[in-house]
Amino acid sequence: MKLYIREAVSGDNDMLQSFQKAASYGEGGSVSSVNHPDYSWRTKVYERGKVFMACDEADNHPMGSASCAVKSANINDLSTLVGYSWNYYTSPDHRRKGVAIALIAKVEEFYRQQGASLAYVYIMDSNAPSIALFEKSGYSRHKALLARYKLIYRKSDSNDKNNVRTLVPNDLDEVSRLINATWEGHDLFTPYSATSFAASIERVPGFSYDDIYVLEKDGRIAACVGCWDRGKAVRTTVKSMGTKMRIASMVLDATRLFTPMPKVLKPGEVMTQYRLMPVGYKHLDDLKALLKTINNRALSKGIYAICGASENDAPIAHCLQSMFRNDVNLLLYAKSLDGSTRLSDNPVYVDVVDI
Template sequence: MIEIRRATEGDNRALIELQTRCPQGTSLILNVDSSPDFFARSKPFKDWTVLVAVDDGRIVGSAGYAISDVLVEGRLVKTAYEYGFMVDPQERRKGIAVKLQECIEQNAVERNVDLLYLNIIEDNVPSANLFSKMGFEKVKECTTLSLMAYKKQRLTKEANIRSAEKSDFTEIAEMINEMYRNYNFFNPFKTEDLLDYLDRMPGFNLHNLFVFQDNQGISACLGYWDYTKVRKYIVERFNWRLRAQLFLMRIAGLFTEMPQIPKPGEPLLSYNLTALAFKQTESIADLVKHVVNVALENRITLLHVPTDMESPVAKVLSQFRHAKVGLQFFVKSLSEKRFSRLGENKLYIDITEM
């Protein structure tokens, strides 16, 4: 008999062990290790819950959700973002994921949530089919851009980049709000919200947040979240398509400088880019170059950012050598509110939701 309950700190070790049995990815398959704290992935959210599925005293599945108020089609809507679904490979096809989802929905209804949403990697057909059967609808296709840190970037001579200070946060919040004010699933920041956001994220602090300042003030901001402080990824294997691409890259590497991709058994070290906003494309381009150089110094391979490909962010980042992973954005309404234009407006994806 499967029991679904809320996870506790006492489940930490069992959840870490379950995660090691559940590799992630479709083209690039990764083993995941969240030790010492499985719940570090959830702590950036203000209002989060992790559920576990228990069979005869043993944890065989888990999923999380985070509740927040965001703007959708110009209205403030209570939402629940779902993440971290995993089921022990030996216990699959027993309806465990369905039971976890049913519990999330029941809890969400009790909290007066209007809309559920989640992201699914484009090649993850089983997950897409499962959530479609449970009433979710795909409304948007987005992309995770993974910038490759493999050679030092040259900044413009006029680049004036420094670490952010708390006194900058009002100006930074205003710039972020102006950048994303018409995006679905964005909630404008107040100064204190930005400070709270910074404090909640393991591996992210003022040292990791940079601004580009000119004579008119701050014209761009960009931070990096050191995700190695949250999770460690080890390459397990590549699918045939990615193996072919890597083979061609190695050949090209005989003639020119090329990115170095970890081999099976090696760690995949990455930063996640966040607090990205700008008034001038030249300013944010220099900030990206600066963070790439920081990543190189720290032997970080990739810098990830999820984005709507119709956004100005995507246009800037696409100028750098990068890999792409498609994200399918699924939603399910739990209230009488109707959302008819979710696929029309640009979509805001917070880095905590990747």
């Protein structure tokens, strides 16, 4: 079989969604996530993003796809051009024929053309095919990371009504400085200016200033956290439940008759979620106060979970600690493109749009 790779065009949207739909993830049950309505929304979050499609040379039929972007990010405190790729899908009929390997090579060719010196991906630690694929392509495991989903089911005792408000354009400068200070010394963080911060808000579908909360103390902004409704860009649906989940569901349904309890989503139900981004704070208590506000907003809007991503023992993971949570373990894999650029021993910043 011979294949060629081309850039996706808008007419490929349905085909790309069908590749994505055919893949499902999860332990104790499975979910399917489909970029909707625009498959390519995530590439547009970055200035230089692309979706590639691998097609059969014989009949031009698409067999697989991959998305990628080049951006500036800090590595060992130095601004570096890096390539990030995601959503590798090969249609079930064409797996184990070298489609994904060819897509990775194409993605890396794009990175090199753009001058990027490091490539990285996040992989769920349960995704053995994907781990084998990237290891075969020369990527090495750098670090374990955590995406933590705190289930929303009861009101938090938020008492910060008076000094919590949503972001306004005049805050952009102060808030971007706060976020930069929070993630200083983290690999893969891209520092903001007021202008780039405003642009980053605009690029994410359905995200606006009204979704970003700031906490003021003595006339200064002490913390900020945004809550992006990911359902505006990705529809995540439960496909199946394992035995453990079914039992948990029955227990919670019974207990809910007496006290607030979260729900276990059943097959066919849509999982709504707020992604916490961007995050900036000086003191953890201020971050916690904003998370209470976001908890209560999520509850009033019927949002199922709020999700943050970070290193396993980072403050944001601690703040989302709850008896009712779902932890997804991620692995950061990276590959030097110039033979010398590597991630450092610094902690890693995880942009929650990227996972």
